[in-house]
Each structure stands twice: as C-alpha cells, then as structure tokens.
C-alpha cells in the first residue's frame with residue numbers, strides 16, 4: 001500500500017489514497033529517503049484516522065445506544081452534520097422536516113435527541129423532586145459564553161438564591177411600577193418614528209423596536225438608558241452585546257469538538273479581547289453607579305439588591321446579574337415585537353380585528369394603560385401567543401443532558417445517561433402533529449372555536465418551563481403589548497413591497513437573524 005522500497009535504488013512508490021494513485025520517483029540519497037519515510041508516516045496516520053472515523057460513523061449509525069431512534073443517517077453519523085447546519089443558521093428547517101418524516105422523537109446527532117411532544121417539556125425542563133429535572137448542557141453554557149456567577153451559567157443549586165432574589169423584581173406589583181418608565185420610552189420612540197417617516201419615507205421598524213427595547217431594558221436593569229432611540233443608533237455596548245449573542249453559536253460548535261474551543265480562544269484577536277474587557281468594565285461601572293445612588297426608583301436593582309442581600313449573595317454575584325437582564329431581555333423581546341408587526345401587517349383581517357378591539361376600550365392614546373391592555377384585549381393576547389408560536393425569539397431552544405445513572409423515560413421512551421435532549425421551539429411549534437395549518441398565522445386558534453380545537457397549544461412554551469424558565473416572562477409580555485398597542489393606535493401602517501416575504505428562510509443563530517422590516521407609517 002505504501003509502495004515498494006528497494007534499498008539504495010530509485011524507488012517507484014505507488015500510493016493509494018482516497019482513490020488516487022500517486023507515483024513517486026525518488027533519487028537514491030538520504031534526503032529523498034527521509035522525505036519518503038515522512039510521506040509514508042503521514043499516509044499511515046491519515047489512513048488510520050480515516051479508518052477510525054469510518055468505523056466511528058458505522059458504529060454511530062448501527063451500534064450506538066441511540067441507534068434504535070429514527071432520524072436522517074447523515075445526522076446520526078457524526079456531530080459535524082448538525083454543527084454545519086447550526087453554523088449556517090438553518091438547522092431548525094432540517095430538523096422540522098425530519099420530525100415530519102420520522103415522528104415525535106428524532107436523533108439529530110450521534111448522542112442528541114430532539115422531542116416535539118408536550119409531555120417532554122416537563123420531563124426535560126421541569127421539576128423533579130423539587131429540583132431541575134436535568135442540568136443545562138455544559139457544551140452550550142460554556143465558560144467562553146459567560147462567567148459562572150451569572151444566573152444563566154450558574155448551576156441549578158447556585159441559581160436558587162439568585163432566582164429567589166430576582167423574583168421580587170419580576171413580581172406583578174414590581175412590574176406595574178415600571179409602567180411610567182416604559183411609557184416614557186415608548187413616547188420617545190413614537191416621536192422618532194413620526195419624524196423618520198415624514199414625507200412618506202419608509203422606515204425600518206425592526207431597527208427602532210430594537211433601539212427601544214435596549215433602552216427600556218437598560219433603564220430597568222441599570223437605572224439609565226442607552227440613548228439608542230434618542231440618537232437613532234446602537235450604543236457601542238449594545239452592538240457588542242448583539243454581536244456576542246450571535247457569536248455564541250460558533251462558540252457552542254467549538255465546544256462540541258474540543259480542543260477546537262481552546263484553539264478558538266487563542267485565535268480571538270487582541271482587539272476583540274480588549275473590546276470585551278472594556279465593555280465588561282463599562283457595564284460594571286453602570287451597575288456600581290446605580291447601586292451607589294441609593295435611589296428609591298423601583299427598578300430591577302432596587303428590588304433585586306435588597307433581596308439578594310437577604311439571601312447573602314456576594315457583591316460580585318449581585319453586580320453580574322444586571323447585564324444579564326439586559327442581554328437576555330432586549331434582543332429577545334425586540335425580535336418578538338418585530339415578528340408580531342410583520343404578521344399583523346401581512347394579515348389585513350388580523351390588523352382590522354386588533355384595531356377594532358383597541359378602539360372598543362380606548363378613546364385616546366392616554367387610555368393605553370397596562371392594567372387595561374393586559375385584561376381587556378383578548379385578541380391582542382391571541383396575536384402575541386401566535387407570534388410566540390410561529391416566530392418564537394429563541395427558536396432553537398436549549399439543550400439539557402441526561403445525568404441519571406439509570407437513564408430516563410422521556411415521551412414514553414427510555415433515554416440512556418449521557419444523551420443530550422432537546423426541544424427545538426420552532427420544530428415543536430410548527431409540527432403538523434401539533435397544529436392544524438402549522439405555518440399559517442392564525443390568532444383565532446387561541447380563542448376557542450371548532451376549526452382549531454385539535455391544536456396542542458400546550459406545546460408552545462416560548463419562555464420554557466420549570467426552575468430554569470424565563471424569570472422575565474411577564475416583563476417581556478408587558479413590553480410587547482404596550483409597544484404594539486401604541487403603534488397600532490398612533491399610526492396607519494403598511495408593509496413595503498420588499499418586506500412581503502420577510503419571514504421566508506430567516507436564519508437562526510440562537511435567535512432569529514431578522515433582516516430590516518421596511519414599512520410605511522402615517523400618524524393618525
């Protein structure tokens with residue numbers, strides 16, 4: 001296989017590699033001989049690696065503990081396939097198609113199973129004996145993503161006191177106290193939108209909604225906004241946060257193929273590291289500034305710091321959470337509101353119904369109050385639910401890992417220890433087995449009635465369930481509803497021609513990568 005070596009003579013080596021034949025003619029001298037040896041070693045190594053990989057692929061497909069689960073073979077064969085799809089931002093479409101073909105449980109990587117049945121929510125993410133059923137997947141929640149003192153990366157045990165302290169800031173009463181702050185930000189946004197649309201110019205509403213959500217969340221978390229709406233541009237810190245959010249997909253893939261993660265850490269340019277340190281220090285300064293104010297302003301820190309001190313949390317842990325609130329809450333809510341705008345404006349019936357419902361309870365813009373819109377607008381509620389079904393912000397969801405020695409039963413199937421288990425929101429929310437007309441935007445499916453009575457609405461869990469679900473759920477819903485009602489009340493809106501197929505083929509890197517959403521607005 002490696003060729004014939006005839007001592008002290010010219011060598012005629014034939015080498016068979018990946019179907020190619022190589023002919024070498026080597027002079028009889030030492031240098032040439034050592035070149036040949038080197039070449040032979042390389043060939044031996046690559047053939048061994050190829051054989052091992054092929055064996056691994058055969059093992060993964062036919063003999064692995066998960067081989068009895070159905071799914072596309074190219075996904076079951078190696079982790080590389082799913083990683084490539086995730087790096088391309090299209091894994092959600094491929095996994096959805098696989099579920100349509102193979103059923104409610106699909107093997108999407110050698111040791112990863114995807115579920116779409118409602119019972120799986122509690123079995124994977126819910127409580128078990130008062131604790132989280134399964135821990136977060138350390139390859140996703142890795143040390144390059146965030147420090148482990150942040151709530152997102154804290155272990156299930158360490159997260160308990162942090163979440164208890166956060167609860168006071170996210171209680172219904174505490175959130176109602178945020179209303180004047182949110183209303184003032186929305187007022188500023190409406191003024192800017194009116195100005196930008198002057199002369200019937202088209203406006204990228206996605207950009208403005210994102211500015212506003214970062215301002216609102218930073219005002220809530222840090223006690224000061226980022227000035228995005230006022231300046232009509234992303235604050236440097238905000239841009240960094242958005243970029244980082246999406247870079248998480250790359251970091252995640254590198255952790256699957258350790259030591260690629262170490263290589264990635266070495267490859268990060270010095271300028272990026274410096275930027276990271278600079279922004280980390282800037283957010284720390286903001287938190288410290290807020291904490292030193294001793295203000296009675298009832299924002300996140302006001303409630304959180306008091307409860308966190310009672311829990312005995314160290315200052316470093318307290319300081320780390322404010323940035324996370326902004327990181328976790330701004331882009332997600334902005335993606336949801338932008339998605340809702342697109343679906344409302346694409347469906348004249350939905351738009352008209354919303355307007356009618358709103359006019360039934362509000363005489364002027366000042367009547368748009370949280371208490372009213374949370375309780376008296378069922379159609380708006382259905383529109384929000386339907387948006388969170390078809391365009392849920394964290395579309396790909398989050399993985400967990402089975403750590404129980406004896407394995408676990410999920411969706412009626414035994415799943416062995418070490419398996420990565422997963423509900424992909426997009427796939428379960430748009431599965432034909434869960435919904436009639438799954439890809440159509442139909443708010444009426446949330447309002448009762450015969451046509452959609454077989455829908456399995458309980459599978460839609462955009463904020464997840466259990467002890468590590470989203471603590472900011474109500475804050476996000478309040479912001480979504482307030483912003484949407486103000487936009488609907490204040491403007492006549494229309495999608496620009498170029499935005500008609502806005503949702504088609506959007507990519508997901510943790511969250512949707514939404515393109516600009518150009519619309520025409522006219523003050524009413």
Ligand code: HEM
Pocket residue numbers: 136151152153159163217324325326328329330332333336392393394398462463464467468469470471472473475476
């Ligand atoms: C529509 C908007 C939002 C959606 C769809 C959403 C969704 C989620 C989901 C699915 C998780 C669970 C992640 C996991 O399993 O690891 C989560 C966690 C979290 N969310 Fe949200 N979220 C939204 C808005 C917010 C807001 C507004 C805040 C705060 C102001 C927030 C703060 C957090 C935090 C701190 C966590 C981590 C909880 C933990 O690890 O224990 N989110 N969110």
